[in-house]
Amino acid sequence: MQWRRIKAEILAYGGVRPQEVPERWKDRSTAGPGARGPGSFFFATDNGRVRVAVDDDSRLSLNVADDGSAVITGPGLRVEGWLEEPALHCPRQAYITLSEGCIFGCRYCAVPEGPCRYKTPDDVEALILSVLDRIDAVSITSGVLDSVEADEARAFAVVSRVMQFGKPVGVSIYPTTETPRRLHELGVSEVKFNVETATAELFAEMCPGLDYDLVWEVLAASVPLFGKNRVYSNVILGLGETDEEMTACIRRLTGMGVIPVVRPLTPSRGVAHLPRPDADRILRTAEVLRGALSTAGLDPAQALTMCSACTGCDLVPGVDL
Numbered sequence: 001m002q003w004r005r006i007k008a009e010i011l012a013y014g015g016v017r018p019q020e021v022p023e024r025w026k027d028r029s030t031a032g033p034g035a036r037g038p039g040s041f042f043f044a045t046d047n048g049r050v051r052v053a054v055d056d057d058s059r060l061s062l063n064v065a066d067d068g069s070a071v072i073t074g075p076g077l078r079v080e081g082w083l084e085e086p087a088l089h090c091p092r093q094a095y096i097t098l099s100e101g102c103i104f105g106c107r108y109c110a111v112p113e114g115p116c117r118y119k120t121p122d123d124v125e126a127l128i129l130s131v132l133d134r135i136d137a138v139s140i141t142s143g144v145l146d147s148v149e150a151d152e153a154r155a156f157a158v159v160s161r162v163m164q165f166g167k168p169v170g171v172s173i174y175p176t177t178e179t180p181r182r183l184h185e186l187g188v189s190e191v192k193f194n195v196e197t198a199t200a201e202l203f204a205e206m207c208p209g210l211d212y213d214l215v216w217e218v219l220a221a222s223v224p225l226f227g228k229n230r231v232y233s234n235v236i237l238g239l240g241e242t243d244e245e246m247t248a249c250i251r252r253l254t255g256m257g258v259i260p261v262v263r264p265l266t267p268s269r270g271v272a273h274l275p276r277p278d279a280d281r282i283l284r285t286a287e288v289l290r291g292a293l294s295t296a297g298l299d300p301a302q303a304l305t306m307c308s309a310c311t312g313c314d315l316v317p318g319v320d321l
């Protein structure tokens with residue numbers, strides 16, 4: 001079985017049932033996206049990496065030896081590899097969530113459920129120092145704790161502080177029209193502003209109070225500032241869009257120089273009733289993405305930060321296929 005099919009199958013299952021996992025390999029990340037979940041592992045082979053969430057009901061099981069070698073087994077599937085240790089949230093990065101809480105209530109998002117708190121520049125500096133010898137990049141994301149402007153100001157203060165480490169910095173926050181210019185002035189390498197849904201109608205339904213057109217406008221403004229292969233946008237696969245709508249969204253993004261990060265839905269909270277996209281749809285969409293990126297001359301394998309550098313949660317053309 002090709003790696004792309006194996007990874008699509010694992011993403012479609014969404015998680016693994018850990019059988020034997022020595023204590024040192026258990027995920028203790030509390031600092032990044034997904035930190036409030038039940039935990040996860042980064043499983044790697046020579047062909048790529050996949051992040052697998054802990055799911056005690058999963059039909060896939062994970063066995064790990066003391067040396068970190070690991071095997072995932074399930075219906076029609078057996079793949080050998082090894083576990084990678086995350087630095088902060090994911091391997092080789094300090095991927096840090098500043099505001100853990102959100103005034104918005106996007107239906108698919110787990111962030112608003114937990115207690116609200118935010119990290120100061122001192123907190124972030126200490127976190128990065130704790131993993132400095134194990135990272136190639138710093139990535140910053142945030143919920144919106146008070147207001148878009150207040151959280152943006154906190155993010156700018158943190159970014160100013162972390163530039164001292166001399167690592168590429170990526171930032172993904174809910175933006176204002178001023179965000180790309182300010183981040184570029186601060187020396188940020190890459191940005192990710194998420195359109196989240198393939199259509200404006202789905203966005204209005206899923207993300208009440210947020211502005212779809214603004215995100216597109218900010219993405220368009222970012223491309224000339226940050227350049228080729230440096231502007232990204234998450235699009236969730238499986239929120240009710242058709243294949244045609246997803247294709248149109250992917251092509252619209254690549255056509256303006258933005259690399260889509262097509263993320264299979266994790267059904268939870270307000271979208272718990274929706275099915276996970278199956279492996280065939282994940283693969284089919286990844287092929288559409290590969291074609292659109294190729295036409296636009298874009299390459300997510302060049303990513304320095306954030307999700308396209310990690311590749312754990314999506315099929316990434318140029319890396320996985």
Ligand code: SF4
Pocket residue numbers: 033051089090095306307308310311312313314
């Ligand atoms: S792909 Fe993104 S969200 Fe997934 S583990 Fe990596 S950095 Fe985190």
